[in-house]
Amino acid sequence: MQVVFLGGASGVGASCLAIELAGQWFVVDAGVRVDKKADPLPDLALLEGKDVRAIFVTHAHADHIGALPLV
Incomplete structure (x- = not known):
């Protein structure tokens, strides 16, 4: 298992993480x-x-769903 923070780890906004399993x-x-x-x-x-x-x-x-169309 691997967890990668793509955004939001060091501040408010752009919350996004990916989990590999x-x-x-x-x-x-x-x-x-x-x-x-x-x-x-x-x-x-x-x-x-x-x-x-x-x-x-x-x-x-928005800080949790605003980039959904781009994923």
């Missing part, structure tokens, strides 16, 4: 940052080539 990947949240000083998106490039099987959403705020 038995070669399959699961994403928890895919949000945007509302702070205009930083890149608004999590590092979604880390998901390229991954077998993402499901996306789980913790709640419907």
